[in-house]
Amino acid sequence: MGFFLEVLIGGLLAGVLYSLVALGFVLIFKASGVFNFAQGAMVLTAGLALVRALDVFEQWHWPFGLALLSAFAFAAVIMAIIAWMVERLVLRKLVNQEDIILFMATIGITFFLEGLAQTLFGADVYPLNVGLPKDPIFLLESLFDGGILVNELDIWAAVAAGLLVAGLALFFQRTRIGRALRAVADDHAAAQSVGIPLNQIWFIVWLVAGLVALVAGAVWGSKLGVQFSLSLLALKALPVLILGGFTSVPGAIIGGLIIGAGEKLAEVFLGPSMGGGIEIWFAYVVALLFLLFRPQGLFGERIIERV
Amino acid sequence: MLYREAGQFKASYQADQAIFPVAQDRLVMLALLVIAFLVVPFVTSEYVYRAVLIPTVILSLAAIGLNVLMGYCGQVSLGSGAFMGVGAYAAYNLAVRLPFLNPFVCILLSGFVAAAVGIVFGIPSLRIKGFYLACATLAAQFFGDWAFLRIKWVTNYTPSGSVNAPPLQLFGWDLSSPTANYLVALGITLALALAVKNIVRGHIGRQWMAIRDMDIAAEIIGVRPLYAKLSAFAVSSFLIGVAGAMWAFLYLGSWEPAAFDINRSFSLMFMVIIGGLGSILGSALGAIFIVLLPIFLNQALPPLGAAVGWQISTATVSHFESMIFGALIVFFLVVEPHGLARLWSIGKEKLRLWPFPH
Numbered sequence: 275m276g277f278f279l280e281v282l283i284g285g286l287l288a289g290v291l292y293s294l295v296a297l298g299f300v301l302i303f304k305a306s307g308v309f310n311f312a313q314g315a316m317v318l319t320a321g322l323a324l325v326r327a328l329d330v331f332e333q334w335h336w337p338f339g340l341a342l343l344s345a346f347a348f349a350a351v352i353m354a355i356i357a358w359m360v361e362r363l364v365l366r367k368l369v370n371q372e373d374i375i376l377f378m379a380t381i382g383i384t385f386f387l388e389g390l391a392q393t394l395f396g397a398d399v400y401p402l403n404v405g406l407p408k409d410p411i412f413l414l415e416s417l418f419d420g421g422i423l424v425n426e427l428d429i430w431a432a433v434a435a436g437l438l439v440a441g442l443a444l445f446f447q448r449t450r451i452g453r454a455l456r457a458v459a460d461d462h463a464a465a466q467s468v469g470i471p472l473n474q475i476w477f478i479v480w481l482v483a484g485l486v487a488l489v490a491g492a493v494w495g496s497k498l499g500v501q502f503s504l505s506l507l508a509l510k511a512l513p514v515l516i517l518g519g520f521t522s523v524p525g526a527i528i529g530g531l532i533i534g535a536g537e538k539l540a541e542v543f544l545g546p547s548m549g550g551g552i553e554i555w556f557a558y559v560v561a562l563l564f565l566l567f568r569p570q571g572l573f574g575e576r577i578i579e580r581v
Numbered sequence: 582m583l584y585r586e587a588g589q590f591k592a593s594y595q596a597d598q599a600i601f602p603v604a605q606d607r608l609v610m611l612a613l614l615v616i617a618f619l620v621v622p623f624v625t626s627e628y629v630y631r632a633v634l635i636p637t638v639i640l641s642l643a644a645i646g647l648n649v650l651m652g653y654c655g656q657v658s659l660g661s662g663a664f665m666g667v668g669a670y671a672a673y674n675l676a677v678r679l680p681f682l683n684p685f686v687c688i689l690l691s692g693f694v695a696a697a698v699g700i701v702f703g704i705p706s707l708r709i710k711g712f713y714l715a716c717a718t719l720a721a722q723f724f725g726d727w728a729f730l731r732i733k734w735v736t737n738y739t740p741s742g743s744v745n746a747p748p749l750q751l752f753g754w755d756l757s758s759p760t761a762n763y764l765v766a767l768g769i770t771l772a773l774a775l776a777v778k779n780i781v782r783g784h785i786g787r788q789w790m791a792i793r794d795m796d797i798a799a800e801i802i803g804v805r806p807l808y809a810k811l812s813a814f815a816v817s818s819f820l821i822g823v824a825g826a827m828w829a830f831l832y833l834g835s836w837e838p839a840a841f842d843i844n845r846s847f848s849l850m851f852m853v854i855i856g857g858l859g860s861i862l863g864s865a866l867g868a869i870f871i872v873l874l875p876i877f878l879n880q881a882l883p884p885l886g887a888a889v890g891w892q893i894s895t896a897t898v899s900h901f902e903s904m905i906f907g908a909l910i911v912f913f914l915v916v917e918p919h920g921l922a923r924l925w926s927i928g929k930e931k932l933r934l935w936p937f938p939h
Contacts, residue, residue, distance in 0.1 A: 364911055364915070367915040368918065374858075377712070378851070378910065382910030383907060385906050385907030386903070386904050386907030388903050389900040393900045393901065393904065509843070512719060513716070516716045516717065552727065554726075554727065558717070558719055559720055559724070561716070565708065565709050565713060566709075570713070
């Protein structure tokens with residue numbers, strides 16, 4: 275029982291990390307209908323920018339807090355430049371094209387960002403320390419023999435994800451820009467006709483997605499080290515997305531929890547009898563089964579079709 | 582001036598329905614075929630065969646297969662790499678387990694295996710649409726990756742997981758030289774491309790297009806979505822499977838599961854999009870573009886870097902390649918979202934009006 279709980283909690287915490295990546299997808303899809311495959315590459319870019327800037331500032335013997343803040347600011351500026359260029363050079367030119375064309379364009383952006391980030395910031399594995407504790411801790415030792423082993427970093431990551439979601443919810447519900455974003459998500463043409471500048475909104479959305487990618491990059495980077503494989507996180511986030519629905523922020527979180535727990539449990543309890551390594555496709559199969567019953571995901575907007 | 586169809590009257594329905602109704606198109610096609618079959622084998626080096634011609638021809642077939650699904654039936658699929666793998670491993674297993682079968686029979690039969698797998702993974706398309714479906718087809722991709730690696734029966738219990746194609750021969754002729762590989766691949770690809778061209782002009786193809794344009798409306802006018810979608814998945818997977826088997830037998834020779842990973846799916850998708858959705862010619866153009874681009878960048882970048890006095894390391898070259906590749910994809914999509922096939926037809930239209938455009 276203790277072991278089961280340990281796997282379950284480990285899976286849930288890993289799921290929160292998937293949600294962090296999935297969130298970026300949801301934001302962009304909601305606001306512009308673009309299926310942004312480049313989210314993984316954005317995580318990689320943000321992570322690399324952060325870790326390299328931090329290295330440089332520490333070499334200059336800045337105090338750690340200041341160096342960390344400046345590194346985050348630097349990475350945020352990089353993400354802002356990327357968002358601006360994407361809006362300016364890609365989205366604006368591809369307005370009103372079919373979704374699949376825009377999707378392909380984001381795959382192009384993925385290749386571009388992967389190349390750019392590794393050319394600018396290097397292609398090694400960079401350990402990242404943003405001051406989060408990494409010690410394993412034991413919970414509930416009184417209940418189970420030996421307790422439940424949990425990585426403290428994962429808990430902090432979950433806290434960060436929670437704060438991020440709360441912040442985004444406030445931003446969307448309470449601010450002027452947030453309302454404009456929701457209006458655009460609801461109906462592009464109507465939003466434009468009441469005077470909401472679409473181009474600006476798209477820039478802001480990509481910027482917010484970039485900042486979410488920065489948080490995801492920081493958390494995943496401190497867990498695994500900043501390296502190329504961060505870019506492949508996009509593929510881990512997709513089942514989370516289709517499970518939770520492309521248009522739902524809570525869906526991304528709950529989908530992440532289900533997928534994270536499901537795949538870890540499957541890997542540990544089913545995996546050995548099937549030769550191991552089933553984690554990656556198991557997530558997709560779970561998502562697929564959900565989709566057979568709810569084609570729009572758990573929390574996605576109901577798809578209404580008219581002829 | 583040269584490309585003018587004035588005076589070419591179509592006097593029969595047959596002439597009206599021809600694949601190339603314009604005489605000049607027929608001539609160009611014939612010339613290309615003659616060059617491809619009779620001239621190329623005498624002037625080409627082994628490097629060009631291995632690096633350019635054979636991959637282009639085989640990937641054209643795979644792109645045509647994906648185009649049937651995406652361009653004609655409108656079902657986005659990101660699992661095509663796995664279907665190529667299914668074809669390759671099916672052909673391998675047939676060849677190993679039924680040694681009396683000729684490798685070419687194995688290649689053909691593997692298409693049917695891939696078609697069966699394609700139908701199974703096509704079933705969700707009856708419920709799921711658009712990007713949800715695209716992500717769902719990734720399940721096929723990752724399941725394939727896993728199965729080729731972990732189910733030892735598939736690789737016939739080879740310890741390294743890498744398998745070898747049997748030697749190719751037909752009626753006692755040895756067909757393992759690059760020239761023979763090229764001619765065989767070209768022959769199979771052209772035959773299947775012709776078949777697909779006729780399928781998409783026929784009633785099944787029209788049903789696919791009706792489903793693509795609006796599936797509810799298609800259902801109302803009497804197209805059965807189950808039949809239309811699954812037949813598209815079957816035909817598409819058949820073609821991709823045959824292409825995969827040829828890729829393994831004629832091009833790779835010995836291969837590992839990584840040969841059919843998700844990057845293969847993406848590159849096939851690029852071929853279809855860059856070439857043009859819903860165009861057979863476009864698939865081939867897309868394949869040529871995607872095969873040639875990395876080779877070109879690989880050859881051109883180091884001298885360019887040296888010209889401006891910058892020594893580029895191999896790692897940097899590959900990052901630059903990735904950057905330029907991505908930028909070019911975006912550029913092409915911005916310039917012509919409907920692909921090279923559209924550029925081709927625009928070009929023909931311009932030629933028709935030349936020199937007096939109105």
